[in-house]
Structure formats: C-alpha cells, structure tokens
Amino acid sequence: MNNGKPLVLDADGTLLRTDMLLEGIWKGFGTDPVATLKAFALVKDRAAFKAEIARIAPLRVDLLPVHEDIATMALVARDQGRELAIASASDVSVVQPLADHYGIERVFASENGVNLKGQAKADALVAVYGESGFDYAGNDKVDRLIWDHADHAIVVGDAGGGAKGLESVTKVRGGWSPRAVLKSMRPHQWVKNVLLFLPLIAAHAFFLDTFLAVCLGIVSFSAAASCIYIVNDLLDIEADRLHATKCKRPFAAGTVPIPIGMLTCVGLGVLALGLAFMLSWEMFGVVAVYMALSLAYSLRLKRLRWIDIATLASLYTLRVVAGAAASGVDASVYMLIFIFPVFVALGCVKRMTELALAKDDRRLPGRGYARGDMGDLLNMSALGMVGALVIFFLYSYSDQALSLYPDQWLMWFALLPIAAWLYRMIRLGYMGKMDYDPIVFAMTDMRGIGYLLITLSLLFYAAGLWTEWFTRLFG
Missing domain, CATH: 3.40.50.1000 (HAD superfamily/HAD-like)
Structure with a gap:
C-alpha cells in the first residue's frame, strides 16, 4: 500500500x-x-x-x-x-x-x-x-x-x-511455534541422561521397580537440564549469534520470544524438582545441586579455563549420583572415582572440538580457550584417559569387584575396549570430527557403541550374568 x-x-x-x-x-x-x-x-x-x-x-x-x-x-x-x-x-x-x-x-x-x-x-x-x-x-x-x-x-x-x-x-x-519451543529445550541432549542407569547396571539391580524409578529420574533430570539450557541460551544470545551453528538456536534466531522461553524455563524447573521430590529427598537434593551448579556454570564458570572442564565433569558425574538416588542403589565410590576422569577427558574433547571447528585463532566467544590451547587440552584428556584406566584396574582388586565379578581376568580384558573408546573420542575431538557435545555424539557413533557393548558383555560375563540369564530362559 x-x-x-x-x-x-x-x-x-x-x-x-x-x-x-x-x-x-x-x-x-x-x-x-x-x-x-x-x-x-x-x-x-x-x-x-x-x-x-x-x-x-x-x-x-x-x-x-x-x-x-x-x-x-x-x-x-x-x-x-x-x-x-x-x-x-x-x-x-x-x-x-x-x-x-x-x-x-x-x-x-x-x-x-x-x-x-x-x-x-x-x-x-x-x-x-x-x-x-x-x-x-x-x-x-x-x-x-x-x-x-x-x-x-x-x-x-x-x-x-x-x-x-x-x-x-x-x-x-x-x-512462534511449539516445535521451536521444543527445539529450545534441546531434546537431543536428553540422551545424556542414560548415565542414570549406570548405578543400576553396576550393582546388577535389574528389577522392574528400580528400572521405572530410574526412568522417572531421567524425566526429572531432562526437565532440569532443559530448564538450564534455556537459561544458558538467554545468557549467551549475543555470543551464539557470532557462532557458525549456534546462531540458529531459537532465541538467537528470534524464532521463540524471550518471554515464552522464560515461562517454559519456570515450568520445566517446577516439573524437575516436583518429580525429584516424588522419588526421594536425596533425588531432590541432587537435582537442586545440579541446577545450581549448572546455573553457576552458565553465569561464570564456563568462562574460566580448566574450571569449566572440572565443572562439566562434575555435572556428568551428578547424573550418575542421581541414578543412585532415584533407584535407591548405592553408587560405588570406585565407580564415581573412575567416571570423573572419564568425564574430564570428554570435557577436554568438547573444547577441542569447538576449537577445531572455529573459523579463526581468536578465543572462543564466551570461553577462555583459543587454538593455542589444543596441546594442553590433548594432554589433559590423555591424562584423564590413563587415570580412568588405572582406577578401573585397581577396582578389579577391591572386595566389591571380586564379589560382583568372580572372573577377574575378564575385567582386565574389558580395559581394551574402554581404552579404544576413549582413544577414539579424543582423536575425533582433536580432529573436529564429532558433535559439539561428546556424550550426544557417543550415543550415535556406531563404532563407539560397539566398543561400549563389548565392554558391557565382558563385564556381564565376568559377573556370570550371561550364564544365569541363559539358564533362566532355557534351563
């Protein structure tokens, strides 16, 4: 007109x-x-x-x-x-x-x-x-x-x-569209919450009520994670717009209004804490700590070199603690000590991936790393890998391991696929050949999944579970 x-x-x-x-x-x-x-x-x-x-x-x-x-x-x-x-x-x-x-x-x-x-x-x-x-x-x-x-x-x-x-x-x-709001919740990241199953698997607590409790815990943790993802995206809108791929996120692209994001965030937070409270006070505490630490990470800690990686490892480890709290299964101290250096290595992999895919040598927007840090990150990831393998080996001599896994030599053999998986993750991250989140990548990487399944099979065999299950089915 x-x-x-x-x-x-x-x-x-x-x-x-x-x-x-x-x-x-x-x-x-x-x-x-x-x-x-x-x-x-x-x-x-x-x-x-x-x-x-x-x-x-x-x-x-x-x-x-x-x-x-x-x-x-x-x-x-x-x-x-x-x-x-x-x-x-x-x-x-x-x-x-x-x-x-x-x-x-x-x-x-x-x-x-x-x-x-x-x-x-x-x-x-x-x-x-x-x-x-x-x-x-x-x-x-x-x-x-x-x-x-x-x-x-x-x-x-x-x-x-x-x-x-x-x-x-x-x-x-x-x-705006509900699909765009769902995208802002990053549902593809929910796959990381399968870590809540680790205590159940490690303790061989394969019971229906335990399984359902962990599933409810996963819903709680997924809501908590999405709540913090939205907060993180709102805090990082300008930095995301300078990023090659993050510029397409809903708030950065303007496809979801900020007020809608804020309301969604509040709803997810209430859902996460409400479900956690239904499970147990311990689960409520773990989810609350996770959300508080994630918020601190979004506000400040992710900008601090090395502290950000330790925080990432802690957030991953809290998922395992949450699995124990949701199911009522005791989390082995050895298991927590083992997985922390694994997650330190994966935190380094995450930063190496971002640096490998960066367009120039400047520091990453909102982060404390530049390409000159690739060597240090590689060394730290290798240290995490070696530390995890040594701790797993020492665990094989513990009274708990000897009671759960009578065939000790199979536990030692399981070190090989674990080492192969960690080496593959570090190598691909250094070369920039994976997703920005290594856990999400690991859930879709067929070769890596193969290594993990071999590890589980060996551990189940060492525990005598394959024989027990075969006897129940055909005995």
Whole structure:
C-alpha cells in the first residue's frame, strides 16, 4: 500500500524478532549480574530502568534478528520515497544505533524520563505527523492506542486481539511455534541422561521397580537440564549469534520470544524438582545441586579455563549420583572415582572440538580457550584417559569387584575396549570430527557403541550374568 505517508515501525517484536529490554537484562545477567540486579531498584521508573540496563549491557544491534516481512516492507516504502521512522519504548541509546544501522531517518524512543509506550507514543507521533498522518506497524495490544491515530495499521501476529475493529489493516505473520519451543529445550541432549542407569547396571539391580524409578529420574533430570539450557541460551544470545551453528538456536534466531522461553524455563524447573521430590529427598537434593551448579556454570564458570572442564565433569558425574538416588542403589565410590576422569577427558574433547571447528585463532566467544590451547587440552584428556584406566584396574582388586565379578581376568580384558573408546573420542575431538557435545555424539557413533557393548558383555560375563540369564530362559 502506498499512500505517500510516513511509515513508522515499532522495534521490539515488529522490526525485530526480539525485545531489546529483555535482551539487555539477560546480557546484563551474563556480564555484570550484580549491577543488573541493582538496576531493578529503578523498575518502577520504566524510562530510568531501561536507560540503566542499556548502559550496563549495550547491545550489538547489527546482530539482532529482523522480521524479514517488515524489513522488506520498509525497503519498498523507501523506494517509493516515503519517510521511514522507528518508534520504540526502548531507550534511545539502543534505538538510535538500530535506526542508524538500517538507515531509518527518524527516531522516537524513551528518553529524558519519558517511557514512550502506548498513549505517550501516540501523542508523540500525532504531534509530528498529525492525526492519520502516518502508517504504523506494531505487534502488541497496547499498539491499538497508536493504530487509532494512524491512517493504516500493519499488524504483526494477532497483537493480543488489539487490531479488532480496525478498518484499514495489513496483517503480517508473526508468533512462534511449539516445535521451536521444543527445539529450545534441546531434546537431543536428553540422551545424556542414560548415565542414570549406570548405578543400576553396576550393582546388577535389574528389577522392574528400580528400572521405572530410574526412568522417572531421567524425566526429572531432562526437565532440569532443559530448564538450564534455556537459561544458558538467554545468557549467551549475543555470543551464539557470532557462532557458525549456534546462531540458529531459537532465541538467537528470534524464532521463540524471550518471554515464552522464560515461562517454559519456570515450568520445566517446577516439573524437575516436583518429580525429584516424588522419588526421594536425596533425588531432590541432587537435582537442586545440579541446577545450581549448572546455573553457576552458565553465569561464570564456563568462562574460566580448566574450571569449566572440572565443572562439566562434575555435572556428568551428578547424573550418575542421581541414578543412585532415584533407584535407591548405592553408587560405588570406585565407580564415581573412575567416571570423573572419564568425564574430564570428554570435557577436554568438547573444547577441542569447538576449537577445531572455529573459523579463526581468536578465543572462543564466551570461553577462555583459543587454538593455542589444543596441546594442553590433548594432554589433559590423555591424562584423564590413563587415570580412568588405572582406577578401573585397581577396582578389579577391591572386595566389591571380586564379589560382583568372580572372573577377574575378564575385567582386565574389558580395559581394551574402554581404552579404544576413549582413544577414539579424543582423536575425533582433536580432529573436529564429532558433535559439539561428546556424550550426544557417543550415543550415535556406531563404532563407539560397539566398543561400549563389548565392554558391557565382558563385564556381564565376568559377573556370570550371561550364564544365569541363559539358564533362566532355557534351563
């Protein structure tokens, strides 16, 4: 539609597939959480609060996801010789750079103590363009106060029903999909929670009630992990947009609104802790510790060299502890001591993979490593591998191992496929030939799965389980 009148664009949710205030808040929590929390003392003064958040966490406006249909509409309007303006309730310190980046001529934004939203925005536009002197594109119910004074309304999504009754309307598809929300939960990562079965397998506690309890624990841990994944993605939005593949994540790409992500996060957290409480107080405690440590990792620890790898190993180990808490099976101290260096090695593999796939020699965004650290990471992963094998060998002499695995020599033989699997993981990570998460990769790597199945078969044989099962079936 070309009526020759200026086209005024709202920013948050209209020109952009995101909300700049919420982006700033989450970036602030990631970079300066103390200052961001203090800023909430100004929340009753919306204009001052927005200005303080913009000061604490300035945004890279060139990275913000744009609504392509609105951007195209703006380009067409410019070609037709119409004036382009942006009118946003966000602070002028972020709106002006956004307008400059996209060549938008005039800016209306919150400044000087005025929160430019709703009626305040309508008054500002009418004062400049006159009644019905402009077209306005918006996406929120409150935008009805502006559309009532515009010549033509461009409505993104359903605008909360705010566009009902308008005579001159152009509707633009917006919103989000449940599939995108599910993607933000990273369901492919849930496969890592099979680690909860390790205590059950190690103790040979193959009972239906134990199995079902662990399955419920896996649901709890999956919800907890997804809750933290969402928090992590919200904290890392800007860094993800600079990443070759992470830029496609729902929040970075703007396919899921930040408020929807926040609500989903709360729901998952309640589900995780509720299910854990149903199982036992011990399980509740493990899930709570896991979520707290994961949050600390997202906020700070992942940026600290080597501490991040120790934290990753601890988070993997907590899954095994959770399996014991859910099933009521005692987790062997030897098993926990064995798996920790395994997970240290895999944590190094994760970082080596990221460095091998990086486009340049700069430090990874939001991480403390550069390609010059590849040698140290390789050495640490090799040390973890050797440490795990030595501990497994020592375990074979323990009273517990001798009672569970009478054929000790088969335990020693099982060291070979374990070593082969760890060596393969380290080698592929160093060469950048695996998924960014080594546990997820391990669950789909057929050769690696073969090594793990050989290990389990040997251990079951050493324990006499194959003979016992064969006798029950055919005896």
